[in-house]
Amino acid sequence: MKTLGLFRHAKSDWNDARLRDFDRPLNKRGREGAGLMGLHIRDYGVLWRRIIASPAVRVTQTIELAAEAAGQVPPLNWDRRIYLASSPTLMELLREQHSDQDGGPPTILMVGHNPGLEDLIFDLVPDDGSSPLRDMIEDKFPTAAFAVLELDIEDWRDIDDGCARLVHVMRPRDLDPRLGPSLED
Known part of the structure:
Protein backbone atom coordinates (compact mmCIF):
# COMPACT_ATOMS: atom_id res chain seq x y z
CA MET A 1 0.00 0.00 0.00
CA LYS A 2 1.12 3.57 -0.75
CA THR A 3 -0.11 6.82 0.80
CA LEU A 4 -0.60 9.96 -1.25
CA GLY A 5 -1.15 13.38 0.28
CA LEU A 6 -2.51 16.21 -1.84
CA PHE A 7 -2.14 19.80 -0.65
CA ARG A 8 -3.55 22.62 -2.75
CA HIS A 9 -1.84 26.02 -2.57
CA ALA A 10 -3.43 28.59 -0.28
CA LYS A 11 -5.55 31.55 -1.41
CA SER A 12 -3.71 33.74 -3.88
CA ASP A 13 -3.80 37.47 -4.49
CA TRP A 14 -5.43 38.76 -7.69
CA ASN A 15 -4.85 42.47 -7.01
CA ASP A 16 -1.93 43.02 -9.41
CA ALA A 17 -3.25 42.37 -12.91
CA ARG A 18 0.26 42.81 -14.34
CA ARG A 31 -0.93 33.22 4.43
CA GLU A 32 -3.03 32.46 7.51
CA GLY A 33 -4.47 29.30 5.95
CA ALA A 34 -1.07 27.99 4.85
CA GLY A 35 0.33 28.21 8.37
CA LEU A 36 -2.72 26.61 9.93
CA MET A 37 -2.68 23.76 7.42
CA GLY A 38 1.05 23.24 7.99
CA LEU A 39 0.30 22.53 11.65
CA HIS A 40 -2.52 20.19 10.69
CA ILE A 41 -0.42 18.27 8.18
CA ARG A 42 2.34 17.85 10.77
CA ASP A 43 -0.15 16.73 13.42
CA TYR A 44 -1.81 14.28 11.03
CA GLY A 45 1.24 12.17 11.71
CA VAL A 46 2.39 10.87 8.33
CA LEU A 47 6.10 11.15 7.57
CA TRP A 48 6.15 12.30 3.96
CA ARG A 49 9.14 10.54 2.41
CA ARG A 50 8.96 12.57 -0.78
CA ILE A 51 7.37 15.95 -1.48
CA ILE A 52 6.87 17.05 -5.05
CA ALA A 53 5.58 20.53 -5.75
CA SER A 54 4.83 23.09 -8.40
CA PRO A 55 7.35 25.95 -8.39
CA ALA A 56 4.61 28.60 -8.84
CA VAL A 57 4.98 31.46 -6.36
CA ARG A 58 1.71 30.72 -4.54
CA VAL A 59 2.81 27.10 -4.01
CA THR A 60 6.31 28.00 -2.82
CA GLN A 61 4.86 30.53 -0.36
CA THR A 62 2.28 27.98 0.85
CA ILE A 63 5.03 25.45 1.53
CA GLU A 64 7.31 28.00 3.22
CA LEU A 65 4.56 29.20 5.57
CA ALA A 66 3.30 25.66 6.29
CA ALA A 67 6.83 24.43 7.03
CA GLU A 68 7.59 27.44 9.22
CA ALA A 69 4.41 26.93 11.27
CA ALA A 70 5.13 23.20 11.59
CA GLY A 71 8.75 23.83 12.58
CA GLN A 72 9.97 21.48 9.88
CA VAL A 73 11.97 21.97 6.71
CA PRO A 74 10.81 19.29 4.29
CA PRO A 75 12.99 17.95 1.48
CA LEU A 76 11.36 19.22 -1.71
CA ASN A 77 11.40 18.17 -5.32
CA TRP A 78 10.20 21.01 -7.55
CA ASP A 79 8.59 19.96 -10.81
CA GLU A 92 2.28 10.08 -14.82
CA LEU A 93 4.47 12.11 -12.46
CA LEU A 94 3.49 9.77 -9.63
CA ARG A 95 4.36 6.73 -11.75
CA GLU A 96 7.85 8.19 -12.17
CA GLN A 97 8.36 8.04 -8.38
CA HIS A 98 8.92 4.28 -8.44
CA SER A 99 12.13 2.54 -7.51
CA ASP A 100 13.25 -0.80 -8.91
CA GLN A 101 14.23 -1.99 -5.42
CA ASP A 102 11.10 -1.24 -3.43
CA GLY A 103 8.44 0.39 -5.61
CA GLY A 104 9.34 3.87 -4.43
CA PRO A 105 8.66 5.81 -1.23
CA PRO A 106 5.73 4.62 0.88
CA THR A 107 4.40 8.17 1.18
CA ILE A 108 4.34 11.11 -1.23
CA LEU A 109 2.92 14.59 -0.67
CA MET A 110 2.08 16.50 -3.86
CA VAL A 111 1.54 20.26 -3.62
CA GLY A 112 -0.12 21.97 -6.54
CA HIS A 113 -3.20 23.38 -8.19
CA ASN A 114 -6.79 22.81 -9.22
CA PRO A 115 -8.43 21.51 -11.25
CA GLY A 116 -5.67 18.87 -11.49
CA LEU A 117 -5.58 17.84 -7.82
CA GLU A 118 -9.36 17.65 -7.58
CA ASP A 119 -9.60 15.66 -10.81
CA LEU A 120 -6.86 13.33 -9.57
CA ILE A 121 -8.96 12.54 -6.51
CA PHE A 122 -11.99 11.82 -8.71
CA ASP A 123 -9.92 9.56 -10.98
CA LEU A 124 -8.20 7.64 -8.18
CA VAL A 125 -11.17 7.24 -5.83
CA PRO A 126 -14.09 5.26 -7.23
CA ASP A 127 -17.55 6.81 -6.94
CA ASP A 128 -18.98 3.66 -5.37
CA GLY A 129 -19.59 4.73 -1.77
CA SER A 130 -16.37 3.13 -0.49
CA SER A 131 -14.92 6.57 0.36
CA PRO A 132 -17.67 8.72 1.90
CA LEU A 133 -15.28 11.70 2.08
CA ARG A 134 -15.32 11.84 -1.72
CA ASP A 135 -18.67 13.65 -1.46
CA MET A 136 -16.90 16.42 0.46
CA ILE A 137 -14.79 17.08 -2.65
CA GLU A 138 -17.80 17.07 -5.00
CA ASP A 139 -18.43 20.74 -4.22
CA LYS A 140 -14.80 21.79 -4.54
CA PHE A 141 -11.26 21.03 -3.36
CA PRO A 142 -10.66 24.55 -2.04
CA THR A 143 -7.45 26.47 -1.60
CA ALA A 144 -5.16 25.09 1.13
CA ALA A 145 -7.19 21.87 1.34
CA PHE A 146 -5.33 18.71 2.31
CA ALA A 147 -6.40 15.18 1.38
CA VAL A 148 -4.91 11.76 2.11
CA LEU A 149 -5.47 8.77 -0.13
CA GLU A 150 -4.51 5.15 0.51
CA LEU A 151 -3.60 3.40 -2.73
CA ASP A 152 -3.91 -0.36 -3.19
CA ILE A 153 -0.57 -0.60 -4.99
CA GLU A 154 2.95 -1.73 -4.08
CA ASP A 155 4.75 0.27 -6.77
CA TRP A 156 4.01 3.81 -7.94
CA ARG A 157 4.20 2.53 -11.54
CA ASP A 158 0.89 0.75 -10.85
CA ILE A 159 -1.14 3.85 -9.97
CA ASP A 160 -4.33 3.90 -12.02
CA ASP A 161 -7.95 4.99 -11.98
CA GLY A 162 -9.95 3.61 -9.07
CA CYS A 163 -7.02 2.30 -7.00
CA ALA A 164 -7.48 4.54 -3.94
CA ARG A 165 -9.58 5.29 -0.89
CA LEU A 166 -9.95 8.86 0.34
CA VAL A 167 -9.27 8.60 4.08
CA HIS A 168 -8.86 12.22 5.16
CA VAL A 169 -9.88 15.70 4.00
CA MET A 170 -9.26 18.94 5.84
CA ARG A 171 -9.91 22.51 4.76
CA PRO A 172 -8.74 25.68 6.51
CA ARG A 173 -12.35 26.61 7.32
CA ASP A 174 -12.75 23.28 9.16
CA LEU A 175 -10.03 24.43 11.55
CA ASP A 176 -10.91 28.14 11.67
CA PRO A 177 -14.28 29.36 10.31
CA ARG A 178 -12.76 32.79 9.62
CA LEU A 179 -10.81 31.16 6.79
CA GLY A 180 -13.93 30.03 4.94
CA PRO A 181 -15.38 31.64 1.84
CA SER A 182 -16.32 35.27 2.19
CA LEU A 183 -18.17 37.79 0.10
CA GLU A 184 -14.83 39.50 -0.65
CA ASP A 185 -13.51 36.49 -2.57
Whole structure:
Protein backbone atom coordinates (compact mmCIF):
# COMPACT_ATOMS: atom_id res chain seq x y z
CA MET A 1 0.00 0.00 0.00
CA LYS A 2 1.12 3.57 -0.75
CA THR A 3 -0.11 6.82 0.80
CA LEU A 4 -0.60 9.96 -1.25
CA GLY A 5 -1.15 13.38 0.28
CA LEU A 6 -2.51 16.21 -1.84
CA PHE A 7 -2.14 19.80 -0.65
CA ARG A 8 -3.55 22.62 -2.75
CA HIS A 9 -1.84 26.02 -2.57
CA ALA A 10 -3.43 28.59 -0.28
CA LYS A 11 -5.55 31.55 -1.41
CA SER A 12 -3.71 33.74 -3.88
CA ASP A 13 -3.80 37.47 -4.49
CA TRP A 14 -5.43 38.76 -7.69
CA ASN A 15 -4.85 42.47 -7.01
CA ASP A 16 -1.93 43.02 -9.41
CA ALA A 17 -3.25 42.37 -12.91
CA ARG A 18 0.26 42.81 -14.34
CA LEU A 19 1.52 39.60 -12.73
CA ARG A 20 1.61 36.38 -14.71
CA ASP A 21 -0.52 33.64 -13.16
CA PHE A 22 2.64 31.72 -12.23
CA ASP A 23 3.90 34.72 -10.20
CA ARG A 24 0.79 35.44 -8.11
CA PRO A 25 1.58 35.53 -4.35
CA LEU A 26 -0.68 34.58 -1.47
CA ASN A 27 -3.15 37.05 -0.01
CA LYS A 28 -3.61 37.64 3.74
CA ARG A 29 -6.16 34.84 4.16
CA GLY A 30 -3.91 32.53 2.17
CA ARG A 31 -0.93 33.22 4.43
CA GLU A 32 -3.03 32.46 7.51
CA GLY A 33 -4.47 29.30 5.95
CA ALA A 34 -1.07 27.99 4.85
CA GLY A 35 0.33 28.21 8.37
CA LEU A 36 -2.72 26.61 9.93
CA MET A 37 -2.68 23.76 7.42
CA GLY A 38 1.05 23.24 7.99
CA LEU A 39 0.30 22.53 11.65
CA HIS A 40 -2.52 20.19 10.69
CA ILE A 41 -0.42 18.27 8.18
CA ARG A 42 2.34 17.85 10.77
CA ASP A 43 -0.15 16.73 13.42
CA TYR A 44 -1.81 14.28 11.03
CA GLY A 45 1.24 12.17 11.71
CA VAL A 46 2.39 10.87 8.33
CA LEU A 47 6.10 11.15 7.57
CA TRP A 48 6.15 12.30 3.96
CA ARG A 49 9.14 10.54 2.41
CA ARG A 50 8.96 12.57 -0.78
CA ILE A 51 7.37 15.95 -1.48
CA ILE A 52 6.87 17.05 -5.05
CA ALA A 53 5.58 20.53 -5.75
CA SER A 54 4.83 23.09 -8.40
CA PRO A 55 7.35 25.95 -8.39
CA ALA A 56 4.61 28.60 -8.84
CA VAL A 57 4.98 31.46 -6.36
CA ARG A 58 1.71 30.72 -4.54
CA VAL A 59 2.81 27.10 -4.01
CA THR A 60 6.31 28.00 -2.82
CA GLN A 61 4.86 30.53 -0.36
CA THR A 62 2.28 27.98 0.85
CA ILE A 63 5.03 25.45 1.53
CA GLU A 64 7.31 28.00 3.22
CA LEU A 65 4.56 29.20 5.57
CA ALA A 66 3.30 25.66 6.29
CA ALA A 67 6.83 24.43 7.03
CA GLU A 68 7.59 27.44 9.22
CA ALA A 69 4.41 26.93 11.27
CA ALA A 70 5.13 23.20 11.59
CA GLY A 71 8.75 23.83 12.58
CA GLN A 72 9.97 21.48 9.88
CA VAL A 73 11.97 21.97 6.71
CA PRO A 74 10.81 19.29 4.29
CA PRO A 75 12.99 17.95 1.48
CA LEU A 76 11.36 19.22 -1.71
CA ASN A 77 11.40 18.17 -5.32
CA TRP A 78 10.20 21.01 -7.55
CA ASP A 79 8.59 19.96 -10.81
CA ARG A 80 7.21 22.56 -13.20
CA ARG A 81 5.01 19.91 -14.81
CA ILE A 82 2.74 20.11 -11.75
CA TYR A 83 1.89 23.74 -12.53
CA LEU A 84 -1.73 23.63 -13.79
CA ALA A 85 -1.32 19.95 -14.74
CA SER A 86 -4.20 17.68 -15.63
CA SER A 87 -4.97 14.53 -13.68
CA PRO A 88 -3.31 12.27 -16.31
CA THR A 89 -0.13 14.35 -16.12
CA LEU A 90 -0.11 14.19 -12.30
CA MET A 91 -0.67 10.44 -12.44
CA GLU A 92 2.28 10.08 -14.82
CA LEU A 93 4.47 12.11 -12.46
CA LEU A 94 3.49 9.77 -9.63
CA ARG A 95 4.36 6.73 -11.75
CA GLU A 96 7.85 8.19 -12.17
CA GLN A 97 8.36 8.04 -8.38
CA HIS A 98 8.92 4.28 -8.44
CA SER A 99 12.13 2.54 -7.51
CA ASP A 100 13.25 -0.80 -8.91
CA GLN A 101 14.23 -1.99 -5.42
CA ASP A 102 11.10 -1.24 -3.43
CA GLY A 103 8.44 0.39 -5.61
CA GLY A 104 9.34 3.87 -4.43
CA PRO A 105 8.66 5.81 -1.23
CA PRO A 106 5.73 4.62 0.88
CA THR A 107 4.40 8.17 1.18
CA ILE A 108 4.34 11.11 -1.23
CA LEU A 109 2.92 14.59 -0.67
CA MET A 110 2.08 16.50 -3.86
CA VAL A 111 1.54 20.26 -3.62
CA GLY A 112 -0.12 21.97 -6.54
CA HIS A 113 -3.20 23.38 -8.19
CA ASN A 114 -6.79 22.81 -9.22
CA PRO A 115 -8.43 21.51 -11.25
CA GLY A 116 -5.67 18.87 -11.49
CA LEU A 117 -5.58 17.84 -7.82
CA GLU A 118 -9.36 17.65 -7.58
CA ASP A 119 -9.60 15.66 -10.81
CA LEU A 120 -6.86 13.33 -9.57
CA ILE A 121 -8.96 12.54 -6.51
CA PHE A 122 -11.99 11.82 -8.71
CA ASP A 123 -9.92 9.56 -10.98
CA LEU A 124 -8.20 7.64 -8.18
CA VAL A 125 -11.17 7.24 -5.83
CA PRO A 126 -14.09 5.26 -7.23
CA ASP A 127 -17.55 6.81 -6.94
CA ASP A 128 -18.98 3.66 -5.37
CA GLY A 129 -19.59 4.73 -1.77
CA SER A 130 -16.37 3.13 -0.49
CA SER A 131 -14.92 6.57 0.36
CA PRO A 132 -17.67 8.72 1.90
CA LEU A 133 -15.28 11.70 2.08
CA ARG A 134 -15.32 11.84 -1.72
CA ASP A 135 -18.67 13.65 -1.46
CA MET A 136 -16.90 16.42 0.46
CA ILE A 137 -14.79 17.08 -2.65
CA GLU A 138 -17.80 17.07 -5.00
CA ASP A 139 -18.43 20.74 -4.22
CA LYS A 140 -14.80 21.79 -4.54
CA PHE A 141 -11.26 21.03 -3.36
CA PRO A 142 -10.66 24.55 -2.04
CA THR A 143 -7.45 26.47 -1.60
CA ALA A 144 -5.16 25.09 1.13
CA ALA A 145 -7.19 21.87 1.34
CA PHE A 146 -5.33 18.71 2.31
CA ALA A 147 -6.40 15.18 1.38
CA VAL A 148 -4.91 11.76 2.11
CA LEU A 149 -5.47 8.77 -0.13
CA GLU A 150 -4.51 5.15 0.51
CA LEU A 151 -3.60 3.40 -2.73
CA ASP A 152 -3.91 -0.36 -3.19
CA ILE A 153 -0.57 -0.60 -4.99
CA GLU A 154 2.95 -1.73 -4.08
CA ASP A 155 4.75 0.27 -6.77
CA TRP A 156 4.01 3.81 -7.94
CA ARG A 157 4.20 2.53 -11.54
CA ASP A 158 0.89 0.75 -10.85
CA ILE A 159 -1.14 3.85 -9.97
CA ASP A 160 -4.33 3.90 -12.02
CA ASP A 161 -7.95 4.99 -11.98
CA GLY A 162 -9.95 3.61 -9.07
CA CYS A 163 -7.02 2.30 -7.00
CA ALA A 164 -7.48 4.54 -3.94
CA ARG A 165 -9.58 5.29 -0.89
CA LEU A 166 -9.95 8.86 0.34
CA VAL A 167 -9.27 8.60 4.08
CA HIS A 168 -8.86 12.22 5.16
CA VAL A 169 -9.88 15.70 4.00
CA MET A 170 -9.26 18.94 5.84
CA ARG A 171 -9.91 22.51 4.76
CA PRO A 172 -8.74 25.68 6.51
CA ARG A 173 -12.35 26.61 7.32
CA ASP A 174 -12.75 23.28 9.16
CA LEU A 175 -10.03 24.43 11.55
CA ASP A 176 -10.91 28.14 11.67
CA PRO A 177 -14.28 29.36 10.31
CA ARG A 178 -12.76 32.79 9.62
CA LEU A 179 -10.81 31.16 6.79
CA GLY A 180 -13.93 30.03 4.94
CA PRO A 181 -15.38 31.64 1.84
CA SER A 182 -16.32 35.27 2.19
CA LEU A 183 -18.17 37.79 0.10
CA GLU A 184 -14.83 39.50 -0.65
CA ASP A 185 -13.51 36.49 -2.57
